[in-house]
Amino acid sequence: MNNQKCNSKENYPPIAGRSTSTQKPVADGFKIPLIPGSRPLQNSHKANEKDQPGKSEVKNVKKKHWTLSDFDIGRPLGKGKFGNVYLAREKESKYVVALKVLFKSQILDSDIEHQVRREVEIQCRLRHPNILRMYGYFHDDKRIYFILEYAKHGALYKTLKQMGRFDEKTAAIYVRDLTRALIYCHSLKVIHRDIKPENLLIGNDWELKIADFGWSVYSPSSRRMTLCGTLDYLSPEMLEGKPHNYAVDIWSLGVFCYELLVGLPPFDAKNSQQTYKKIKYVIIKYPDYISDKAKDLMGKLLVINPEQRLPLSCVLKHPWIIENAPEGVSMPVFNTEQNKTD
Secondary structure, three states: OEEEEOOOOOOOOOOOOOOOOOOOOOOHHHOOOOOOOOOOOOOOOOOOOOOOOOOOOOOOOOOOOHHHEEEEEEEEEEEOEEEEEEEEOOOOOOEEEEEEEEHHHHHHHHOOHHHHHHHHHHHHHOOOOOOOOOOEEEOOOOOOEEEEEEOOOOEHHHHHHHHHOHHHHHHHHHHHHHHHHHHHHHHOOOOOOOOOOEEEOOOOOOEEOOOOOOEEOOOOOOOOOOOOOOHOOOOOEEEEOEEEHHHHHHHHHHHHHHHHOOOOOOOOOOHHHHHHHHHHOOOOOOOOOOHHHHHHHHHHHOOOHHHHOOOOOHHOHHHHHHHHHHOOOOOOOOOOOOOOOO
8 A cells, every 4th residue: 555645625425434343454454544655844944843843834845655654753742542643753854743553453443444544534634723733644554644734742632731721812722723723624514523622732832732633533424423532621422322414523612611610520529420420411610810801701611402502603703712812812822830710
């Protein structure tokens, strides 16, 4: 199988749901999406840790195959259940990327081959300033390698924990930019289904980037049944096993907003049963320092009936967003040690 480059076509092929087969294919038969291959990284612009991918247009250079020898591998950026992420630099162009390394054996043992395939099929085709680019991928006998945009400041979750919580202006900017990214995804009939700070990165200019599309789905019918995501962020309809659609992302946006402002998700509890009850009946306690406008927005997102949740286009017009994150305002540079919220 040739190594692949992500193309920009938005006419998605049909994507299968998660496999329920108990028969595991052999490693040599591991299948990943077929996308016409060429090298995706530019050859005219040098990038380093201070000058990140995305600052200028990525141009194609001619070469049929990627291999690990094309990259200088740097420090680890993160560890996951199925592999690790490393800072890397393409030798020819000096272009800095993040290289996500997944082990085929672990993917097959966990029966998530279709999930990985879907992640590639979706993320390869997304082009938005608040979505992490997947430039391409390649593989060898044991591993799959994703060539990803490098987000200098790492996981939003880590920064949130260092800060304790964000002020309303910072939170509003992140909510605004995530909303824009979700509007874009939904316009392409993609439901993310796992929005949370752990799946969001911070780019070179402190901008938000959706980074993980492992639970995303291309859903032209807009009605899905799979229970997926993280408990604290699951919508009532998903918890109860009901069909769900794009509105699950709207619910998650409300949970995300609360966690940014408070430091904990709104339905956090001692055990999963209590969390389940809080979500089912939308039991939320707002700290006194949360503004009325912020409460109003979250109250319109965290609604039991999916059809009654505030549309994403209306989120951008909400008074809390307009007041704290008007058009043109970007994230200021902040120091995680000096700007902790008490």
